[in-house]
Amino acid sequence: MRYQNSYAKLDPRLYHKQPPTALDNPRAGHFNLQVAEQLGWSEDKELMQRWVDIIGGHYVPDGFEPLAMAYAGHQFGQWAGQLGDGRGLLMAQVLDNNDTLQDLHLKGIGLTPYSRMGDGRAVLRSTIREYLCGHAFAQLGIPASNALGFVVSDTPVRREKMEAGAALMRVADSHIRLGHVEWIASFAPDLLGEFTDYMIDTYYPDCRDSEQPVLSFLSAVVERTARMIADWQLIGFAHGVMNTDNLSITGSTLDFGPFGFMERFNPAWINNHSDHTGRYAYQNQPAIGYWNLNVWLPHFMRLPGVTRETLADCLAPYETVFMQHYQQGLCRKLGLPHEQVSLGLAFDWLSLLEDNLLDYTNSFRALLGLIAPDNYPHEKQLLATLTHELSAEALTVWQDWRKRYLAQIATLSIDEVIENIENNNPVYVLRNDIAQRAITAAEQGQFDEVDRLYTLLATPYKVQELATVLDSSPPAPNAPQMPISCSS
Template sequence: MRYQNTYTNLDTRLYHRQPPTPLDNPRVGHFNTQVAEQLGWNDDDDLMTRWVEILGGHYVPAEFAPLSMAYAGHQFGQWAGQLGDGRGLLMAQVLDNNDQLQDLHLKGSGLTPYSRMGDGRAVLRSTIREYLCGHALNQLNIPASNALGFVVSDTPVRRERMEAGAALMRVADSHIRLGHVEWIASFAPDLLAEFTDYMLDTYYSECRDSDQPVLAFLQSVVERTARMIADWQLIGFAHGVMNTDNLSITGSTLDFGPFGFMERFNPAWINNHSDHTGRYAYQNQPAIGHWNLNVWLSHFMRLTQDGVTRDSLAECLAVYEPTFMQHYQQGLCAKLGLPHQSESLKLAFEFLTLLEDNLLDYTNSFRALLALVAPEDCPYEQQLLDTLVLELGDNANNEIGTNADTNISTDAQQVWQAWREEYLAQISLLDKAAVIVSLQSNNPVYILRNDMAQRAILAAEQGQFEEVARLYELLASPYTVQDRAIELDTTAPARNARQQPISCSS
């Protein structure tokens, strides 16, 4: 691998150098061959043969430079003071096959000076969830951390119960969070200019060509964050804990602990059991992104160079809403196979209302639209469409057949039929092949549903990792119908079943 451990060149107040604390008897969980190839990890025999030892903390290659980062943050809207890597270490930074810098971050590596009341460990269930989610998001073309692999061990870890300790080698384009700047502003303000230059030169070097590089950098962070959150909304992803210390400066999804993928469509859905007020509900994510960036940008008032003023920072933040709306609206129209125009948006929002009013499955309902456009070529999607129509009838306590062309006799079906006719009228004006491509490439067949992850976790806790491997392969091609799938992979929960919130404990 091509090492480029640049973070170690920064002021030592920003981190603490230390090795990982070994796990007891680490064993293979799963290894991500895609990420290994991306990093060039598989070109090194020593890394390949000793990867379990490395993730288990028993072996640190000479080129690694492990350290824990200091940062701060606002948690659930409240200033939390100093935080930092309490159970993870930035083990190394490398250039991947695309010459992009990647962080190798070992999560579950033991106590650090920033552990506070924690034990420095991670448990198997949360490790599997993060491993599969990072893989899923990347294959859904959403910027996100991924992972090289994970190991399980005999180290006992106490959470709500005693669990097996595990470790995950997370790979991300950066582990610098909005909270890094918050820490500097509170505890080492003299470092702000130097650290800003480091962020700019390392991750936004193209901004050096601007007349005002710092402002160009700040605006780019705002834009990337807006697009990332729009991607979340489009796919139905809820991060769950959007504290300022959990948002990356690169606009890449990071630290998704109590995450969830939307099943039955409920915009007010809360997927974090600690979020008692619904601050981080799915529908609130765009507003929280704006709030976090506003907090972050305010600290740059300390800089006096490059035209940084209160007004110029406000102008940087002002691009957030139009960037989000443009990206989200374009994506929403693409999910219908339609061009981005007012008529398409009207149809899109009417469809979302239909899903919400009838608690239909978000992923399956969008994918079912293929059966309207090309019913003869889409047998799987035809089944989804039949289920959609059947549920509309059941929702009105009216028994109907399972054919999508059944005559409507209920309010819900009347809304559906009117929408369907208008949608097909717009589709008829477009190139059918292009519509099909848009529908197939913007509406996945498979997402990581909670029950899927839970089945893999329960098996892994019995020492069986075959389900993790199957889901890894399934989620590697989320837009393609696959024979390896089972019915439960795409089955929506019962309409009256509450989508369970996820614990933050990991």
Template sequence: MRYNNTYVNLDTRLHHEQPPTPLENPRYGHFNTQVAQQLGWTDDNELMENWVDILGGLYVPASFKPLAMAYAGHQFGQWAGQLGDGRGLLMAQVIDNNEQPQDLHLKGIGLTPYSRMGDGRAVLRSTIREYLCGHALNQLSIPSSNALGFVVSDTRVRRESMESGAALMRVADSHIRLGHVEWIASFAPDLLGEFTDYMIDTYYPECRDSDVPVLAFLTAVVERTARMIADWQLIGFAHGVMNTDNLSITGSTLDFGPFGFMERFNPSWINNHSDYTGRYAYQNQPAIGHWNLNVWLPHFMRLEGITRDTLAECLAPYEATFMQYYQQELCQKLGLPHQSESLALAFEWLTLLEDNLLDYTNSFRALLGLISPDEHPYERQLLTTLIAELDEEAQTVWQDWSTRYTAQVQSLSVESAIETMKNHNPVYVLRNSMAQRAITAAEQGQLEEVNRVFELLANPFSIQDIATDLDTTPPSPNAPQKPISCSS
């Protein structure tokens, strides 16, 4: 690998250098060959032969520079003060085979000075959920952290009950969060200029060509964040805990703990059992992204030439960027161009889904069975199931909408619409029940289901023989949508 360990050279107030605390008897969980190849990990015999011990904390290669980062943040809208890497270490930074920076971050590997009341460990169930979700988002072309792999162990960890400890090697283009700047503003304001230069030079070097690089950088972060959240909304993904310390400066999905992929379409769905007010409900994510950035940006007024007015100009593109991207891609999910007639049909479709609690993923995919039933028998069956769930009044709404939609598609190009819809509407997402079946088997020492789900999610837009009916079956319309625990 091409190491590029630069964070370790920053002011020591920003981090704490330490080795990992080993897990007891770490063993193979799963290894992501695609990520390993991207990093150049597979080209290094030392890394390949020792990857289980590396992830288990037993072995630290000489080129690794493990450290825990300090950061702060607003959690559920309230200032939380100093936070930081409480159970993870930034092990190394590299330049991957795509010439992009990547952080290797080992999660679940012991106490750090920032652990607060935690134990520094991660349990198997949350490790598997993060591993599969990062993989799923990447294969859906949504910017996100991924993972090199995970290990299981004999270490016992107490949560609501005693559970198996595990560790995950998370890979992300950056682990710098909005909360890093919040920490600096509160505890080391003299570092803001230096740290801002580091963020620009490392992650946004193109901004150096701007008349005011800092403002160009801030605008770029705003726009990337808006597009990332639009991607979430389009695929039906709910992050669950959009605190400022969980949003990356690169607009990549990070720290999704109690996440969920939408099944029955309910925009007010709350998937985090600790979110008592619904602050981070699916429908609120775009507004929360704006709120977080609005909290973050004023800290840069400490820098020369940065004013409240110029920062307002940086934030201004957020809504337009989000709406343009979301609306354009929503039309693409219907196989239609971005125009007023298409948008009207798209929003009517979402209303039909919401009013009848139809499955989000299956319903969009089922439209292939409407416009091309003979060539798409799987989708034709999805459509039959969908229509069967509608009552008489909803059937009338469906007939009217489907007639107008079909006419719109046929007035353009059916072939082009089919190709576009296939590339924008997955067959498979990581449903909670799918993840839980993999977790239950893994807790019994059987990791075959983790591998099957991993392989299934590697090609989410294609119908696969390894799939089962359970992979695409939503809960019943009357079943409560159970939130996910933050305990991990």
């Protein structure tokens, strides 16, 4: 691999160098060969042979420089002070096959100076969820961290009950969070200029060509964050903990904790059982993204040429970028061009889903069963299920919408409509219940279901023979969607 451990060369106040604390008897959970090939890991015989030892903390290869990052953050809208990598280590940074810098971050590998009241470990259930979700996002085409692999061990970890300790090698284009700047502003303000230069030169080098590189960089972060959250809304994803320490400066999804994919469409859905006020409900994510950036940006006023007015200019495009990306994506999900009549149809469609608590993923995909039922038998069945759940009154609304929709696509190329629907609406997402089945089997030492889901989610836009009915089945009508615990 091509190591480029630039973060380890920054001011030592920003991190603490230390080796991992090994897990007891680590064993293979799953290995992501696709990521290994992307990194060049697969070309190194020793790395391939010893990946369990590496992720389990028993072996640190030459070229690795493990360190725990310091950062701070606002959690649930409140200043939380110093945080940091409390159970993870940035093991190395490498250039991948696309010459993109990637962080190798080992999660669940022991105490650090930033552990606070934690034990430095991760449990198997949350490790499997993060592993599968990162993989799912990669195949859905949404920027996010992925993972090289995970291990399970004999190390006991107490959460609500005693569980098996696990570790995950997370791979991301950056682990620098909004909270890094918050930490610097509070604890090492003299580093702000140097650290900002590092962020620009490492992740936004094109901004160097601007007359005002810092403002160009800040604007780029705002726009990438807006597009990221629009992608979440389009796929029906709720992050669950949109604290400032959980948002990356690169606009890639980071920290898969109590996340969830929307099943029956309820914009007010809260998927984190610790979110008692609904701050991070699905429908609030765009506003929270704006709130986080609004908290983050003023710290840069310490730098020359950065004023409250120029920061306002950086933040101003957020809503426009979000709405444009979201609306365009929503129209593509319906196979329609981005125009006013399409948006009217799109928002009426969402209202139909919400009013009748229809399944978000299946309902969009079912449109193929309306347009080309002979070519899409799976989607034809989804459409039959959808209409069967509608009341007589709702059926009238559906028939009216269906008539308007078919009239609109009649003016378009049907092949292009079908292609857009098929390529923007997955058949499979990581529903909580299918993830839980894999977790339950893994806790008994069986990882076949993890492997099956890995394969299923590798091609989410195509119907697959290995799929079961349960893989695309929503919960029963009016059944609450399972909330996810923050404990991991």
